[in-house]
Amino acid sequence: MSRAAAGWALSLRSPGAPPDLVEWPAPPAGPGEVLVEVIAAPITPLDLLCASGTSYFGVPATPYVPGVQGVGTAGGRAVWFPTSAGMRPGDGSMASVVAVPEAELVVLPDEADPVLVAALGLSAVAAHLALTWRGGLAEGEQVIVLGAGGVVGQAAVRLAKAAGARRVVAAARSAAGRRRAGAAGADAVVDLGSSDVDELAARFAEAVDGPADLVLDPVFGVPAAAAARALRPGGRLVNLGSVAGETSPITSSLLRSNSLRILGYTNNELTRDQRAEAVAMVAARVADGTLTVPHETVTPAAAPAAWARCAAGATDLRTVVAP
Structure with a gap:
């Protein structure tokens, strides 16, 4: 498969430091994978813990793209997806395009705000x-x-x-x-x-x-x-x-x-099906107005500074990177 035009990614080069914004060629989709165009990627406590190098997963191999979950589009559908970034070698959701195993995707209802789904996740x-x-x-x-x-x-x-x-x-x-x-x-x-x-x-x-x-x-x-x-x-x-x-x-x-x-x-103990069912429930509760949470969105260019604020505990809001 030919690569798409270069996009963006956040690249974490050193544990404990904020990631840098870099140009990022879209990866090829491997066997069983699809390419997802990212709409929203939250900066979560798990992302910060993994990137610190002090988690029980150990020091991550760098550089890598952080982001243990995200929301994007694949095949014309809005989808939620997980990654193992920071826990195992590989890149995460904080990029313009990511390759994700198709079996991991959870299709979202049209009525659900994708940024809010990402913030809750x-x-x-x-x-x-x-x-x-x-x-x-x-x-x-x-x-x-x-x-x-x-x-x-x-x-x-x-x-x-x-x-x-x-x-x-x-x-x-x-x-x-x-x-x-x-x-x-x-x-x-x-x-x-x-x-x-x-x-x-x-x-x-x-x-x-x-x-x-x-x-x-x-x-x-x-x-x-x-x-x-x-x-x-x-x-x-x-x-x-x-x-x-x-x-x-x-x-x-x-x-x-x-x-x-x-x-x-x-x-971490959930099966793929358990997690998918729960994510679908969350998305449905977002769609019907039951679930919401205060959050902020930042552009990829502003994401390194936002990451530093989150790591320092200088914000109480869930921060979502949204191009």
């Missing part, structure tokens, strides 16, 4: 499946969502409400995060701005309407220990992140006395 997949598949959320249950100012947390608040949760208590550290959690539809919002377990536990006790059934936890650390105290006997806590700490002071006596279920979740 695997974060909303994690929120959905951690609530339902791992957490067993049932209609009428009460849910606590930690880290509710982030993309996973905001999606979890909206999805829990849509699934029939009778009450959703959201928690976030920053004032802006708490505002986003409230805008997502939380019934009550808790300030996580304390390192004292007893103080945070008291805040949760005041916010819940009787014991909670499920905690969705992208943060761990002290907040997880405090939220766990608000669970009913037999309640569940699903952990899918550790931004507040790799360890948590959850006590053995609490686990045993309330027979709590502490569960882990990662998108």
